[in-house]
Amino acid sequence: xxxxxxxxxxxxxxxxxxxxxxxxxxxxxxxxxxxxxxxxxxxxxxxxxxxxxxxxxxxxxxxxxxxxxxxxxxxxxxxxxxxxxxxxxxxxxxxxxxxxxxxxxxxxxxxxxxxxxxxxxxxxxxxxxxxxxxxxxxxxxxxxxxxxxxxxxxxxxxxxxxxxxxxxxxxxxxxxxxxxxxxxxxxxxxxxxxxxxxxxxxxxxxxxxxxxxxxxxxxxxxxxxxxxxxxxxxxxxxxxxxxxxxxxxxxxxxxxxxxxxxxxxxxxxxxxxxxxxxxxxxxxxxxxxxxxxxxxxxxxxxxxxxxxxxxxxxxxxxxxxxxxxxxxxxxxxxxxxxxxxxxxxxxxxxxxxxxxxxxxxxxxxxxxxxxxxxxxxxxxxxxxxxxxxxxxxxxxxxxxxxxxxxxxxxxxxxxxxxxxxxxxxxxxxxxxxxxxxxxxxxxxxxxxxxxxxxxxxxxxxxx
Numbered sequence: 001x002x003x004x005x006x007x008x009x010x011x012x013x014x015x016x017x018x019x020x021x022x023x024x025x026x027x028x029x030x031x032x033x034x035x036x037x038x039x040x041x042x043x044x045x046x047x048x049x050x051x052x053x054x055x056x057x058x059x060x061x062x063x064x065x066x067x068x069x070x071x072x073x074x075x076x077x078x079x080x081x082x083x084x085x086x087x088x089x090x091x092x093x094x095x096x097x098x099x100x101x102x103x104x105x106x107x108x109x110x111x112x113x114x115x116x117x118x119x120x121x122x123x124x125x126x127x128x129x130x131x132x133x134x135x136x137x138x139x140x141x142x143x144x145x146x147x148x149x150x151x152x153x154x155x156x157x158x159x160x161x162x163x164x165x166x167x168x169x170x171x172x173x174x175x176x177x178x179x180x181x182x183x184x185x186x187x188x189x190x191x192x193x194x195x196x197x198x199x200x201x202x203x204x205x206x207x208x209x210x211x212x213x214x215x216x217x218x219x220x221x222x223x224x225x226x227x228x229x230x231x232x233x234x235x236x237x238x239x240x241x242x243x244x245x246x247x248x249x250x251x252x253x254x255x256x257x258x259x260x261x262x263x264x265x266x267x268x269x270x271x272x273x274x275x276x277x278x279x280x281x282x283x284x285x286x287x288x289x290x291x292x293x294x295x296x297x298x299x300x301x302x303x304x305x306x307x308x309x310x311x312x313x314x315x316x317x318x319x320x321x322x323x324x325x326x327x328x329x330x331x332x333x334x335x336x337x338x339x340x341x342x343x344x345x346x347x348x349x350x351x352x353x354x355x356x357x358x359x360x361x362x363x364x365x366x367x368x369x370x371x372x373x374x375x376x377x378x379x380x381x382x383x384x385x386x387x388x389x390x391x392x393x394x395x396x397x398x399x400x401x402x403x404x405x406x407x408x409x410x411x412x413x414x415x416x417x418x419x420x421x422x423x424x425x426x427x428x429x430x431x432x433x434x435x436x437x438x439x440x441x442x443x444x445x446x447x448x449x450x451x452x453x454x455x456x457x458x459x460x461x462x463x
Contacts, residue, residue, distance in 0.1 A: 014198050021194040029183050040175050048143060048168045049131065055161045056145045059091060063149060063157055082106040086138045088164030090114060096148065096156045112137035114160050117146050140164045204231050215242065263296050315463050316357045318348035318380050318393055325361055326378065333369050344380040349463040350393050352440050360433045364397045364456045367430060371401030375451060382462055391462040401453035409446040433458065
């Protein structure tokens with residue numbers, strides 16, 4: 001099984017919804033963040049370029065003035081950074097057609113020169129603007145704009161404006177930090193609201209689960225309450241299923257009863273006819289009809305138990321039922337002065353029919369009472385099973401009788417087998433307990449008892 005399949009199997013619906021919503025929110029915020037940073041960088045760079053372009057046009061306009069005396073002095077671009085040494089903001093004007101023409105440049109250059117973007121040996125088209133990033137005289141990265149203008153008789157000039165990109169990069173970095181902080185808080189808020197939405201949205205499902213669990217524990221008979229329109233049909237269908245299940249069981253019980261009555265009369269007639277004679281044939285008839293009656297009772301009881309075991313909502317209070325059974329058997333074995341002792345944990349509940357539980361426990365108690373000398377000890381406890389396996393109710397019944405050899409224990413559980421003909425009974429008791437326990441998914445085993453006799457260990461599903 002792959003890791004993805006294992007995660008899909010183990011994760012709850014709430015976890016899946018939360019993880020998927022949180023993951024998509026994070027991805028969308030990341031994409032939005034990258035888009036906003038890219039857009040902000042482009043706008044910042046464009047704004048920076050527009051500013052340099054304005055300065056370049058101002059210098060071009062100044063150089064286009066025909067009269068030298070009417071031209072502005074260096075530093076008249078309106079930005080004092082051009083006057084500060086090594087400020088990162090520079091401008092420069094050079095005459096291309098005469099090497100003797102002195103340079104005009106900003107005071108911030110302090111005698112240094114700006115690199116040229118166009119090839120000096122190639123012909124450059126006057127009026128075209130070149131822009132690129134270069135390394136400035138102070139080693140910083142500069143954004144440089146240059147333009148060649150031809151003023152006729154006054155000559156051809158190369159006009160350059162450059163500025164450090166540090167301020168623009170700082171603005172972009174501050175925007176990134178602000179965006180990260182904002183989106184982090186927004187992501188946390190989205191995760192929190194997603195968790196609340198999932199919890200609120202799945203609340204009806206948890207309520208439906210609680211209603212079904214109440215029915216399984218025997219605390220309710222049907223799903224009650226109003227549910228959203230998405231879940232209301234499911235709740236109605238579950239109620240119909242529960243009702244249908246109970247109707248099937250009731251019909252099965254009725255049919256079992258009818259069958260018992262239908263067979264009872266013919267068997268009674270056969271027994272009465274056989275009682276009129278004292279022949280071997282009549283004795284054989286009475287023997288076989290007795291076996292038939294026991295078999296009919298056995299299989300009808302088993303059919304009823306199998307039907308009841310599939311009904312949801314049947315729960316038995318183990319401690320109360322055992323206490324009532326022990327009081328009954330104390331009266332039954334009053335003449336033998338048997339002591340029946342009960343050690344039971346409180347709040348033990350068996351998932352099944354009370355009649356079946358009393359039949360199983362009663363048969364085991366009766367068997368212990370037949371063989372015990374003076375004492376029968378009954379203990380009940382809850383066994384916590386492994387993960388994914390339902391808990392069990394364990395009932396042990398010990399007697400201080402002669403016990404039973406291990407070689408005969410399997411034989412004692414066989415249907416209709418009596419190891420001692422001097423004791424009353426049909427030999428069906430232990431087998432009935434074994435079959436009923438199997439119907440409910442339980443077990444029955446026979447072991448040595450600490451009291452010296454036989455221990456019967458019955459395990460049944462717990463609630």
